Amino acid sequence: MDRRVVITGLGLISPLGNNLEESWKSLIQGRSGIRKVSSPISENLPYSVAGEIKDFAPERFIPKRKSIKLMNKGGQLVVAAANMAISDSGVNPRELGLALGIGGTQYTIEDAVAAIYASLSEDMTFDHQRFGREGLKSLNPIWPFTILPNMALCHISILYHIQGPNFIFSSIASAGVQAIGEVVKKVREEEFPVFLVGGCDTINPICLTSFFLKDLLSPSSDNPEKICRPFDLKRNGLVLGEGAAFLIVEDLSHAQKRGAKIYTEILGYSSCVYGMGEMPSKESFVRETNGAEISMRGALKDAGISPDEIDYINADGRSCEISDWAETEAIKKVFGDYAYKLPVSSNKSMMGHLLCASGPAELIFSILSISQDIIPPTINYHHPDPRCDLDYVPNEARERKVDIVMSNTFGPEGDYTSLIIKRFS
Numbered sequence: 001m002d003r004r005v006v007i008t009g010l011g012l013i014s015p016l017g018n019n020l021e022e023s024w025k026s027l028i029q030g031r032s033g034i035r036k037v038s039s040p041i042s043e044n045l046p047y048s049v050a051g052e053i054k055d056f057a058p059e060r061f062i063p064k065r066k067s068i069k070l071m072n073k074g075g076q077l078v079v080a081a082a083n084m085a086i087s088d089s090g091v092n093p094r095e096l097g098l099a100l101g102i103g104g105t106q107y108t109i110e111d112a113v114a115a116i117y118a119s120l121s122e123d124m125t126f127d128h129q130r131f132g133r134e135g136l137k138s139l140n141p142i143w144p145f146t147i148l149p150n151m152a153l154c155h156i157s158i159l160y161h162i163q164g165p166n167f168i169f170s171s172i173a174s175a176g177v178q179a180i181g182e183v184v185k186k187v188r189e190e191e192f193p194v195f196l197v198g199g200c201d202t203i204n205p206i207c208l209t210s211f212f213l214k215d216l217l218s219p220s221s222d223n224p225e226k227i228c229r230p231f232d233l234k235r236n237g238l239v240l241g242e243g244a245a246f247l248i249v250e251d252l253s254h255a256q257k258r259g260a261k262i263y264t265e266i267l268g269y270s271s272c273v274y275g276m277g278e279m280p281s282k283e284s285f286v287r288e289t290n291g292a293e294i295s296m297r298g299a300l301k302d303a304g305i306s307p308d309e310i311d312y313i314n315a316d317g318r319s320c321e322i323s324d325w326a327e328t329e330a331i332k333k334v335f336g337d338y339a340y341k342l343p344v345s346s347n348k349s350m351m352g353h354l355l356c357a358s359g360p361a362e363l364i365f366s367i368l369s370i371s372q373d374i375i376p377p378t379i380n381y382h383h384p385d386p387r388c389d390l391d392y393v394p395n396e397a398r399e400r401k402v403d404i405v406m407s408n409t410f411g412p413e414g415d416y417t418s419l420i421i422k423r424f425s
Contacts, residue, residue, distance in 0.1 A: 002188040006424060008260040009089025009248030010364050011081040011198070015051030015241050015351045019084065023351075023361075024368050028397045030379045032225035032350045034239055037203070047212040049224045050203045051241025051352030053077065062159070070142060071155055074102065074202045074244075078152040079159060081244035082196055086160065089248040089260060096248075097164030097192045098156060099183045101175030101199035101356040102149045114138045152200060165192055170356075173411030174271065175199055176245065177359030177419060181269035183249050193254040198246030201355035211240060216320065216412055226380050230317035230346035231324050231392045233383035238318045238412075241352030245360035263367050267305065267404070268420035270298025288326035289333070292316075292408070295416035296334045299406060303420045307335045310342065310420070311400075312375050314366045314407040317346025317392075318353055323410065328388045343400065345378045345393040359409035363419055366405040370423050374399050 012019065015033030016026035026033065037048045053073075061080040062068050068076065078100070086093055119135035121127040150168050157166065167182065169175040176199020183195040211217050218237035221227040229235040255262055274291030300307060316327055332339045347362050354361055369375055374397055381394040403423045410416045 003190060004252040005184050005187045005266045006250055006252050006255055007247050007263045007266065007367060007421070008250045008255050009085040009091065010263065010367065011084025011086070011088060011246040012243070012361060012364050013053060013056065013077055013081050014243040014245070014354065014361055015053060018053070018056055020364070024365065027347060027350055027365060027376045028374060030350065030377050030395060030397065032228070032379065034224045034228060034241070034350070034352055036224055037208070045205060045209060047208050047217050047220050049220050049227055049239060050208065051239065051354070052203065053242055056080070067155070067159065071151075072147070074200050075152040075155050077202065077244035078102070078200045079155055081198060081200070081246045082156050082160070085196060085198070085246040085248055091194060091248055091258070091260070093160035094163050095194055096162050097183070097186070097195040098153060098162050098166040099169070099179040099195055099197040100153045100167070101169040101171070101177070101179040101360070102152055103170060103172050103175065103201045103356045156196070162196070164195070171411065171415055172413055173353070173355055173358060174409050174415040174417045175356040177363070177409045177417040178271055180247065180249065180360060180363065180419065181271055181417065184266050184269050187249060187251050193251040195249045196246060197249050198244065198360045199356040199358070200244035201357050202242040203240050208240060214412075218319065228319050228349050228352060229380040230315070230319040230349050230378055231328070231385060231388040232381050233385040235319045235321060235324060238320055238348070239352040241354045243351070243354045243357040243361055245357050245364055247360065247364065262424045264370055264421040265424045266419065267422050268299040268301070268303025269418070270295050270302055271415065271417040272298065273415050284322050285326055288323055288410070289329045291414065291416040292327050292330035292410055293333050295410070295418040296330060296406065296408065299418035299420050300334070305404070305420070308338045310335070310404050310406050311402045312369060312405045313342060313344045314362050314369070314405060315344050315346050316408040316410040317348055317378065318410075319346070319348065323412070325387050327408065327410065328390055331390060339390055342391065343375050343393050343398065344390050345376055347376060349379045349381075359407070359417065362409065363407050363421070366407045366421060369402050369405060370421065373401050375402065
């Protein structure tokens with residue numbers, strides 16, 4: 001018989017706040033964390049708006065100054081959010097397994113730019129000989145160790161003496177949710193009883209530019225807080241963000257034995273790949289609708305519940321024209337007439353798309369929706385789209401009894417994941 005799997009610890013740093021309490025308060029109050037990007041390199045880019053972490057102090061969570069220097073921003077965020085989750089749960093870190101979803105955007109572009117500039121000749125052309133003599137010297141000797149995705153996982157393991165199994169996922173948008181889902185399977189199948197699991201991503205000019213060149217980003221605006229408009233008729237692209245989110249996922253009997261507080265139970269998980277990329281066409285709409293439908297139906301089947309038992313959908317809602325249409329259509333296919341009675345909202349309207357951290361962060365907000373019986377709003381929703389005709393909880397949070405939540409995370413690269421959680425009883 002499969003074990004029951006519960007969540008016993010939470011840790012979050014997001015554009016909405018540098019801890020769980022600040023982030024949740026901003027979310028419920030409908031306050032956006034999307035601003036002009038502070039990096040000087042981004043000032044002259046065609047796109048420089050994002051959900052950026054503000055006033056983060058790594059020394060609060062990482063005791064050794066030398067350790068901080070060995071980490072890039074992503075590694076520091078990972079360690080801080082992991083620290084929060086471990087402290088919240090009261091678990092012995094040595095007992096933990098570890099799974100992390102993290103993207104390929106962890107490099108520090110300033111170091112690379114410095115090396116290039118040091119390698120330019122007097123006529124501003126790249127000089128290979130000067131690169132060997134001067135450019136390489138401008139790089140920090142440990143720079144290669146800061147850019148590897150698995151280094152964040154290593155830092156957590158070293159700092160907290162984590163001795164269990166460890167895994168890393170790098171599928172961009174869905175990586176954090178896939179890490180959670182695969183950990184759930186391992187706990188159910190009695191491979192290991194308790195994991196620290198989550199996701200992290202950071203923004204930088206290269207990341208922003210790559211999404212801009214794919215024509216996925218909403219154009220920069222003089223009013224960044226209102227730029228992300230999921231499901232609204234005037235939506236025109238996603239907004240990127242950064243953050244780190246971690247949960248303690250645990251076998252129920254293990255949690256009860258150590259007297260842990262239990263937030264919620266994880267009922268279902270599903271993940272699939274169905275095509276790639278978002279292009280404004282009939283074919284892309286069909287592809288994204290099918291992928292979203294498969295993911296949601298799979299999670300319901302895994303949970304062993306019927307669609308009308310879901311009380312709230314924390315939607316992917318990334319504010320792109322095709323993807324929001326497709327998610328709405330998929331919800332109607334899966335839930336039938338009940339879809340029109342079902343609250344659906346998008347956390348991304350306030351914090352942007354956190355890529356690998358998006359799914360875990362939104363799952364944490366879903367957990368708090370259950371524990372506090374309140375549904376976060378979709379802000380900047382002012383112009384109804386006839387093709388997006390569900391209840392998107394516009395602009396203001398809603399008090400409502402919430403027992404079961406489905407949380408969707410769909411990637412522009414064609415991966416679809418859904419998780420279902422339930423009030424523990």
